[in-house]
Amino acid sequence: MLHIIDDEDVIRDSLSWLARSRSIAVTTYESADKFLVALNQPMQFDPQGDCILLDIRMAGMSGSALFDLLTARQLTKRLPVIFLTGHGDVPMAVDTLKRGAFDFFEKPFNDNKLMDRVQEAFAISMQAGANAAIYERLATLSTREREVLDLILAGKMNKVIADQLGISMRTVEVHRAHIFDKMQIKTAVELAGLLK
Missing domain, CATH: 1.10.10.10 (Winged helix-like DNA-binding domain superfamily/Winged helix DNA-binding domain)
Known part of the structure; x- marks a missing residue:
């Protein structure tokens, strides 16, 4: 499942369309807070993998602050994060990658490259899910x-x-x-x- 978190309707809509054109299931959130509400509900991870496309600068909680929360909860392997920004710079990209983000794309981006990275993130997420299941059985x-x-x-x-x-x-x-x-x-x- 691809989770798109962006405060711009047009970006959410275009990314949703792009993902669906590749037969990728999508859910969208207009803010980090709305995603956190969904995350705090009993959540079923997708056996095919999950990935978050996350805008860095949004009204309310920023994408960077949400990423810090996900990192603190040790969820970034199961929910790899690809940052999207229209205001990016090299130091910001380097910082997010050092902190464990899966990738960083500056708007406008190449649609195919972005979706290819989403597919790669799904593979990482699936492996993390399989590992978690093994540890649960060992426990x-x-x-x-x-x-x-x-x-x-x-x-x-x-x-x-x-x-x-x-x-x-x-x-x-x-x-x-x-x-x-x-x-x-x-x-x-x-x-x-x-x-x-």
């Missing part, structure tokens, strides 16, 4: 399951794991089954690939 493991997991990843057989942890081989098998279930995989090879 469901018990301490003992984490110990068994580490030994599985080290290539240890069930008997060796049982000896190292001082538990029965049957208990290792039960932990292994729980790990595979919670991590949503079927084999140790899949597990290793998931956590590489």
Whole structure:
């Protein structure tokens, strides 16, 4: 989902049209405050990725201030930000990129280059979403399951794991089954690939 945040109707409309011409789903916000209201609702991230096109200078909260809030909430990997400005300068662009913005475009911009960067941002967002899902699954493991997991990843057989942890081989098998279930995989090879 492309989130367009700009206080100019004509910019929001033209960017929406441009995105839809590439079959990209779009939502628009006329201010940073309206986006924050939406963000504070239970939000579903798009499995195809998300990206924010953000005007730097807007009435009310600036795009730069919104970006600082997103950075503080550690959301800029899941919601990569591409800044747009009609008043940009090189130091401003360098500063936003150093602070973690995905890109910076000065108006007027090349439509195709902008949409290409949006697609690249979606890929980053999708990867961040996949990583977050893996960490959520890992968080469901018990301490003992984490110990068994580490030994599985080290290539240890069930008997060796049982000896190292001082538990029965049957208990290792039960932990292994729980790990595979919670991590949503079927084999140790899949597990290793998931956590590489």
